[in-house]
Amino acid sequence: MYGFPGCIGLLHNCHVRYWGPILVILLAAGCFRLEKLSLDETDPASDGDVDADGDGDGDVDADGDVDGDVDGDSDGDADGDSDADGDDVVVPDIGVEGPDWCTGWLDIATGRCWEDPPAHVSWYELAEHCAELGAGWHPPSIDQLMTLVRGLDHAQCSVTDPLCTAPECAEDCAVGEALAGPGTHGCYWDEDLTGGCADWGSWSYSLVDGDETRAWMIRFRTGSVETREKAMVEQLRCVRVAD
Numbered sequence: 001m002y003g004f005p006g007c008i009g010l011l012h013n014c015h016v017r018y019w020g021p022i023l024v025i026l027l028a029a030g031c032f033r034l035e036k037l038s039l040d041e042t043d044p045a046s047d048g049d050v051d052a053d054g055d056g057d058g059d060v061d062a063d064g065d066v067d068g069d070v071d072g073d074s075d076g077d078a079d080g081d082s083d084a085d086g087d088d089v090v091v092p093d094i095g096v097e098g099p100d101w102c103t104g105w106l107d108i109a110t111g112r113c114w115e116d117p118p119a120h121v122s123w124y125e126l127a128e129h130c131a132e133l134g135a136g137w138h139p140p141s142i143d144q145l146m147t148l149v150r151g152l153d154h155a156q157c158s159v160t161d162p163l164c165t166a167p168e169c170a171e172d173c174a175v176g177e178a179l180a181g182p183g184t185h186g187c188y189w190d191e192d193l194t195g196g197c198a199d200w201g202s203w204s205y206s207l208v209d210g211d212e213t214r215a216w217m218i219r220f221r222t223g224s225v226e227t228r229e230k231a232m233v234e235q236l237r238c239v240r241v242a243d
Helices: 003-014 021-039 123-133 141-144
Strands: 104-108 113-115 118-123 202-208 210-217 224-229 233-236
Touching: 118 123, 123 202, 123 233, 141 202, 141 210
Parallel strands: 202 233
Antiparallel strands: 104 113, 118 233, 202 210, 210 224
């Protein structure tokens, strides 16, 4: 059988010998069909490429995209999301205005929605205030509140509710330079959060073990984890997650 080069040669001879124009056209079409088959000869799918998966996308991952994996997204890693970071965390699509269920500030890292700006109440008013915001809102634990800290590493901080809530649990917690954080007014929180921190701490509902008059809070002017008398007025950021 003629290969593609041989077919082209035969076509040339046809022209030289003045064969009829119709026969020349038919033979030319046959040559180009033979070239297509030769390109696809290693691909059992016969789909016009040589990726052997039958989807015609030029790769061999068989998922219909061209990113080299089989997770069905378009980012080139195999983690199942499309954010191209390889971490298996699907970043929620919140749109320009944010999700409908979050009327405060959404922390993309945790998926929690925080009241913003904060309220100012005593510890005894935490639950009542959060309930006034609507279903799903509640005061944060000290663990949840620590996720708001930016610019300071609390990895060594032992305070956690309910496992370690005695005052000595805060001995290894980091303390930053006053008002030197990345947030507004130098606060140790996200730059998109509003409110001041120079004169206020921020309440959690977590109680101090062994002292029923005090509860845990974070003083965001330094990022420090501290205890405070429950009757004192401080900031409160209620928190919620999606329903």
